[in-house]
Each structure stands twice: as C-alpha cells, then as structure tokens.
Amino acid sequence: xxxxxxxxxxxxxxxxxxxxxxxxxxxxxxxxxxxxxxxxxxxxxxxxxxxxxxxxxxxxxxxxxxxxxxxxxxxxxxxxxxxxxxxxxxxxxxxxxxxxxxxxxxxxxxxxxxxxxxxxxxxxxxxxxxxxxxxxxxxxxxxxxxxxxxxxxxxxxxxxxxxxxxxxxxxxxxx
Numbered sequence: 109x110x111x112x113x114x115x116x117x118x119x120x121x122x123x124x125x126x127x128x129x130x131x132x133x134x135x136x137x138x139x140x141x142x143x144x145x146x147x148x149x150x151x152x153x154x155x156x157x158x159x160x161x162x163x164x165x166x167x168x169x170x171x172x173x174x175x176x177x178x179x180x181x182x183x184x185x186x187x188x189x190x191x192x193x194x195x196x197x198x199x200x201x202x203x204x205x206x207x208x209x210x211x212x213x214x215x216x217x218x219x220x221x222x223x224x225x226x227x228x229x230x231x232x233x234x235x236x237x238x239x240x241x242x243x244x245x246x247x248x249x250x251x252x253x254x255x256x257x258x259x260x261x262x263x264x265x266x267x268x269x270x271x272x273x274x275x276x277x278x279x280x281x282x283x
Contacts (some may be wrong), residue, residue: 213240
C-alpha cells in the first residue's frame with residue numbers, strides 16, 4: 109500500500125505537519141491551493157453558506173489500494189472548505205483514508221468532524237487525528253485569537269509528527 113498526502117493550509121501550520129508526515133511515510137505530497145487569496149470573511153461565508161471554493165489540485169488519480177492522508181485545518185468545527193472540491197473529485201477513487209488536523213483547540217474538540225468526513229467521502233476515516241495548538245501554548249485557557257495567531261516551531265512540528273504517527277500507526281495495525 110502506498111500513502112499519498114493531500115494537504116491544505118492557510119497559515120502554514122498544517123503544511124509544515126504535512127511535509128513532515130509525508131517524509132515519515134515516504135509518501136507523495138500534493139498541496140491543494142486556491143487561485144484567489146483567502147481571508148477570514150471568506151472562511152465564515154464558506155462555513156455559513158456551505159460554499160465550495162475553486163481549488164487547484166495537482167492529482168487526478170488515486171489508486172484503489174492507496175492510503176490517502178488528508179492534512180488540513182478545521183474551521184468553525186468543519187473541515188476547511190477547500191477540501192470540499194477535493195473530496196468531490198477524489199471520493200470515488202478512495203478506498204481508505206485518514207484525516208489529520210492542527211486546529212486551534214480553544215473551543216475544545218470538533219465532535220461532528222468524523223460525521224462530516226463520512227458524509228463527504230462516503231466512508232468513515234480509518235483514523236482521525238486532531239492536534240491542538242492550545243496544547244502547545246503555556247497559557248491555561250488560550251483564546252481563539254491566541255491559537256489563530258500561533259505559528260508552530262520546528263520543535264512543535266517534530267512533537268506533532270510523532271503524536272500523529274503514533275495514532276496513525278496504531279489504527280493501521282503497525283503499532
């Protein structure tokens with residue numbers, strides 16, 4: 109089984125983790141990009157109205173036996189909207205996948221995330237890993253502003269990669 113990493117990142121945090129995980133799995137890494145700049149207003153409107161933005165996805169085919177590892181943010185409890193177009197395009201080709209996210213965590217976990225992934229991809233994720241920026245901060249109760257403005261360090265990437273690998277390998281039976 110080959111692994112392909114497909115990632116999206118607005119701030120660079122998830123991109124850094126995706127590059128690190130792709131290296132750990134010796135996987136091909138494909139980045140979702142957008143032709144137009146994104147801001148907080150577009151994020152809110154996409155979430156409220158369920159919009160699917162235009163993306164650039166430089167992959168056309170996923171082999172049926174590939175493990176697809178999606179890595180990206182969660183916005184207001186939902187998978188980042190650029191993944192919507194990606195999921196529409198690739199869902200019929202995907203037999204198994206996992207989703208990893210560095211999200212803020214100031215508001216706690218995202219309880220409907222697995223349900224949304226299953227709805228959008230037509231199958232449950234093999235594994236869902238949520239890593240929280242709030243856990244990296246020294247503040248006892250960080251706010252959304254604290255977590256949104258934080259950029260992970262090289263040390264954070266190393267720690268988060270090991271945390272994600274431990275969970276992913278455990279769920280794939282590679283303990």
